[in-house]
Amino acid sequence: MEQEQWLYLLRSNFYDIDHDAQKLVYEAYRNLVYRDIHFLTRSHELTEDVVQETFYKVVAKAPQLRDTKHMKAWIVKVARNHAYDMFKKNKKYRHLREPQVVIDLRAPFLHPTVAEQVEDQIRNELLHEALNELSPEYRQALFMYYIEEKPYSEISQELGKTEQAVAQTMVRARKKLYRYFSRRWVDADE
Amino acid sequence: MSDEFKHDDEFLQKWLKDVHQDVDIPDGTQSWLEVKAGLDKIKARRRWMKRFQIGALVACTSLLISFFMTADLPTAYSEFQGLIKRVQENLIDIFFEEPEPYLEENSNAKTSSPPPDYIVSSPPAGESHIEDTSLEEARGKVSFPIVSPTYIPASYELENVRIFQDSDGEYRTVFMEYVNREGHLIQLNQHMIRENSSPEKITINHAMAVIKDTFINDCKAVLIIQEPDFIHLEWVTPDHMKRSIFGTLAEEEMILIAESLK
Missing domain, CATH: 1.10.1740 (Rna Polymerase Sigma Factor; Chain: A)
Incomplete structure (x- = not known):
């Protein structure tokens, strides 16, 4: 329709x-x-x-x-x-249960292009998991900034916060996401 | 913003957008069925409310008319004529006793009988005073033994009891409302007919309802079905009690409730 x-x-x-x-x-x-x-x-x-x-x-x-x-x-x-x-x-x-992540263990032996695709897939899965661990407040901030592409001024208006507070939330959200993601990325690599 | 940070940020944005788009939307059939059930309930509730509002408007009008007539102000009634004429089209009157000739429309009368949207039982004569109360308290006040159903569909519970005080101070009418978790309502009404009162009558718009004759514990009863699920059951018992039940439930269940009244 x-x-x-x-x-x-x-x-x-x-x-x-x-x-x-x-x-x-x-x-x-x-x-x-x-x-x-x-x-x-x-x-x-x-x-x-x-x-x-x-x-x-x-x-x-x-x-x-x-x-x-x-x-x-x-x-x-x-x-x-x-x-x-x-x-x-x-x-x-x-606190929600994490979704099941299926990682193809044959990935390292596949053709490079396919391996790249698999790596993308693994990265996405791990990012999904890292996002699951983030608090809703951080997810909301990341969503508004990266997916909706809203500037800080608009986010601050919608959330009723100062721009400074939004910037601070974004720094923390990025840091946490990076920490959760890298921990998993290293584990998946080992 | 440093170039390195900008570069990383662009990557993060790309990855997050990938993750956002990566989610497979599950098949929505089950979701739609649940929503459809919810929409149907809302639709039924809206229809019920509309019907109730029109019914209430008509009931208020007839009560006002009664008041004006009691106060000997017949001219006031003319203001309501338009409404009454309009809603009297396509109507069927059902009398539970033989209508006496003098009770039929009188060409000299200043008023005609009051009137409904779909079903309206004749209201008690004179001014009424309505009280919200408990079943126990109602039993102590009304002039007749209140019956209640020993069978009621699962999850329905008695939520409201209302009693009506007539102008002579007597309580002759009780409304009992049973409500379930979804907000569906079953209303049980009990009204004691006065010895010298006019015949009990309900008026139905036959274009909007199916009317069936039935029996409730050997008493002649009338079952009025407007929608597949909206049913009104009314009957008079040998001890001059007019009872009615209405709600959105199956015909068989309605009869089971009526026959279980004790």
Whole structure:
């Protein structure tokens, strides 16, 4: 479904459209927010909860929006804020089990190009694990800066912090990520 | 920012973006089924609320009319005529006793009978005073033995009890609300019919409902189904009690609840 079309459907009375159309809208919405939420929650189960809960909010509030111009950004923001709120409210979500990492032990004997690809894959897996260890606050900061590419001024506004505080959080987040990652990288190398 | 730091930062950004995009989105079928169930519940709740609001509007209107009539201010009633005429289209009146001729529409009367969205039971005559109370307290106040169901679907619990005091000070009406974890409601109403009161009547918009005759413990009853899951059951017992139950549940369950009243 065209991106614009599903946004328009969200602005209509969503409960009155048929289930097939509702499903298409939900799938488009889920694909839009899933990776962002997963980056923050580091768990498919939690991501699913956030995606579902936020969808009800989006369906309820979307018809009140003036236009569809900034709707996509608004939806993404609603979903992320829900994930942030969940962390704030419930500390039990802060320590999640790590996902299983499968490392191909044949990697060193493969053709260099393939080996490079495998190395990329291993690096990504280890980075996933390192991100799992980071606190939600640091993940949020890294997400806003590196994935959303927001400047410190915008991040500080959204988080209600000073730019200096954001810069400090970023330094700490980088350091911790580097420490968690290098520990694993060395272990994987041995 | 040093070149080295900038270089490292660019790498970190690339890696983090890879990790972000690296996540496989799982199949969404199960997720959609869960969301669909949630949406259906919200839709049912919204419909219920709409129905309740219209019902409440009509009930308030008829209570206001009763008040104005009692206070001998018939002119005030004319303000409500439009609403009553509109909602009286496509209606069926069900009487639990033979309607006496003088109770039918009187061409000289200043008012016609009050009226509904879909189903409205005749409200108690005169002014009513509503009290939220407990079942025990209600038992001590009302003029009849309150019955309660020995069968109620799983997870429903009695949450509210309301009693209505008529203008003569007697309590002849009790509302009991059972609510489950999802917020679904079953309401049980018990109303003692006064000896000289007008015949008990409910008015139904037949375009919006299926009406079935049934029996509850040998008493003739009427089952009104609006949606596949919204059911209203009403009957009068030999001891002049009008009982009604409504909620969003299966027909068989509704009858089981009604037959379990003790």
